[in-house]
Amino acid sequence: MAKTLEDKQYLIRFNCDQKSHLEVKDHQICATQCPDKDCTIFCPAEVYKWEGDRMFVGFEGCHECGSCRIGCPHENIKWEYPKGGHGIVFRLA
Amino acid sequence: MSEKFDVIVVGAGPAGTSCAYTAAKNGLKVLLIERGEYPGSKNVMGGILYRKQLEEIIPEFWKEAPIERPVVEQRFWFLDKESMITTSYKGLEWAKEPYNNFTVLRAKFDKWFADKAVEQGALLINETVATECIVEDGKVVGVRTDRPDGDVYADVVVLADGVNSLLAKQLGFHKEWKPNEVALTVMEVLKLPSKTINERFNVKDGQGVSVEIFGDATHGILGTGFLYTNKDSVNIGVGTTLSGMMKKKLKPYELLEHVKQHPMIQPYIEGSETQEYLAHLIPEGGFNSVPKLVGNGVIVTGDAAQFVNAIHREGSNMAMSSGKIAAETIVKAKETGDFSEKTLDSYRTEIYDSFIGKDLKKYKDAAHTFEENPQYFQEYVPLMNQAMNTFFTVDGTPKWEKQKKIIAKMTAGRGKIGLAKDMYKAWKAVK
Numbered sequence: 001m002a003k004t005l006e007d008k009q010y011l012i013r014f015n016c017d018q019k020s021h022l023e024v025k026d027h028q029i030c031a032t033q034c035p036d037k038d039c040t041i042f043c044p045a046e047v048y049k050w051e052g053d054r055m056f057v058g059f060e061g062c063h064e065c066g067s068c069r070i071g072c073p074h075e076n077i078k079w080e081y082p083k084g085g086h087g088i089v090f091r092l093a
Numbered sequence: 094m095s096e097k098f099d100v101i102v103v104g105a106g107p108a109g110t111s112c113a114y115t116a117a118k119n120g121l122k123v124l125l126i127e128r129g130e131y132p133g134s135k136n137v138m139g140g141i142l143y144r145k146q147l148e149e150i151i152p153e154f155w156k157e158a159p160i161e162r163p164v165v166e167q168r169f170w171f172l173d174k175e176s177m178i179t180t181s182y183k184g185l186e187w188a189k190e191p192y193n194n195f196t197v198l199r200a201k202f203d204k205w206f207a208d209k210a211v212e213q214g215a216l217l218i219n220e221t222v223a224t225e226c227i228v229e230d231g232k233v234v235g236v237r238t239d240r241p242d243g244d245v246y247a248d249v250v251v252l253a254d255g256v257n258s259l260l261a262k263q264l265g266f267h268k269e270w271k272p273n274e275v276a277l278t279v280m281e282v283l284k285l286p287s288k289t290i291n292e293r294f295n296v297k298d299g300q301g302v303s304v305e306i307f308g309d310a311t312h313g314i315l316g317t318g319f320l321y322t323n324k325d326s327v328n329i330g331v332g333t334t335l336s337g338m339m340k341k342k343l344k345p346y347e348l349l350e351h352v353k354q355h356p357m358i359q360p361y362i363e364g365s366e367t368q369e370y371l372a373h374l375i376p377e378g379g380f381n382s383v384p385k386l387v388g389n390g391v392i393v394t395g396d397a398a399q400f401v402n403a404i405h406r407e408g409s410n411m412a413m414s415s416g417k418i419a420a421e422t423i424v425k426a427k428e429t430g431d432f433s434e435k436t437l438d439s440y441r442t443e444i445y446d447s448f449i450g451k452d453l454k455k456y457k458d459a460a461h462t463f464e465e466n467p468q469y470f471q472e473y474v475p476l477m478n479q480a481m482n483t484f485f486t487v488d489g490t491p492k493w494e495k496q497k498k499i500i501a502k503m504t505a506g507r508g509k510i511g512l513a514k515d516m517y518k519a520w521k522a523v524k
Binding site for chain 2: 001002003005007008009011012015038041042044045046063064065066067069070071075079080081082083084085087088089090091092093
């Protein structure tokens with residue numbers, strides 16, 4: 001059974017676009033106004049990782065659930081759908 | 094693609110496909126737009142599909158649809174750390190036609206369903222994102238897509254674009270959802286031989302079980318776990334309000350592991366192999382979160398409209414009914430050629446007169462009550478477990494003494510009046 005998130009993500013098919021459909025609008029806000037950085041915790045695919053001075057956005061593993069857009073306390077995430085046919089491709093459920 | 098259609102439906106999930114199917118069947122020219130590689134490739138559900146509402150669209154669909162197992166038993170588990178109280182209903186009338194509900198795998202099911210709409214004459218276009226509604230003179234007249242020359246026009250646009258309905262938000266039909274209006278749910282499909290499933294869940298081929306799990310599955314915060322049997326796999330998942338997840342600093346995939354490794358659950362899935370991991374939001378704001386449903390030339394359906402009854406895990410059935418009602422509204426409007434908000438508003442009244450509006454209204458305070466009063470999941474579930482343990486452990490203590498002990502424990506936190514108040518509050522929230 002897949003135990004770690006890496007194990008779980010490895011099982012999914014992604015048809016990645018070159019361009020990110022997620023964008024942190026202002027990294028300064030993450031740095032100075034957001035001590036908790038909840039997105040790095042609740043994102044089910046750990047797309048967001050704080051790198052000390054800016055937010056790394058690993059959009060390639062995104063499930064397109066929308067939690068980051070709704071959960072960001074500073075509405076600091078520009079969230080779009082990936083280009084048609086791109087992004088996550090669920091095969092089962 | 095600058096053709097004009099009678100209806101453009103955005104999103105080929107249960108709501109959109111039901112709408113496209115019904116509209117096409119009634120002779121309308123329908124375009125069904127899907128952003129995924131195929132319908133279902135972006136869609137996630139725990140797995141329970143109710144029979145009634147789909148049967149009203151496609152009679153006896155179970156004879157050809159890719160369903161997994163008809164559910165014959167619904168179990169409810171109230172978990173503490175190393176114990177649980179269980180209750181269930183099993184009925185073999187659910188094992189035969191017309192059935193009550195089925196487990197389904199959405200990537201397979203949605204694809205089949207969309208093909209049925211195509212058979213009725215709907216035009217399905219995959220791999221296409223509807224990026225905005227085209228609004229002229231205060232009326233929605235079409236959608237812009239991410240295809241080259243991708244503007245398409247119609248008398249009515251039906252938004253069936255799911256919980257992340259960027260289009261309804263763009264039209265100002267609702268503000269951004271709040272973290273307590275959505276539930277973040279993660280799940281895995283675990284491969285298990287059907288024989289093993291039959292043995293572990295005490296069923297035969299063609300019979301399924303659904304398990305709803307409360308209490309320790311979510312560390313006591315508002316939410317549930319679930320375990321559903323497919324033919325030769327099980328779906329196991331857990332979800333809580335996004336606000337609850339944030340407050341408790343939970344990582345959803347770690348919560349899922351907690352559920353999978355819980356000593357009451359682990360034996361059911363032992364030796365299984367993960368096939369897929371999926372995350373999705375469920376709109377659980379209920380009655381008070383339903384957005385504006387109708388505008389000039391536009392109707393909102395399904396998850397985009399927050400049509401989910403979280404208490405009864407109903408959503409896809411409401412989506413299907415809302416899609417069907419939307420199509421019927423448009424067919425009627427077509428007779429007069431008037432697609433104004435005033436005419437289409439009969440959709441809204443029909444929704445509120447149907448089981449959708451009535452059930453959402455019945456439970457309108459439920460989520461709020463349970464979110465604001467965490468004691469139900471956090472304290473009462475462990476207390477009930479301890480009470481059972483005290484009462485059934487034979488240790489030489491007389492039963493009346495045990496009873497006294499249990500009552501003392503139950504009322505220690507809030508007193509007898511507090512306990513009574515809590516019970517009344519819970520009853521009121523779901524009555």
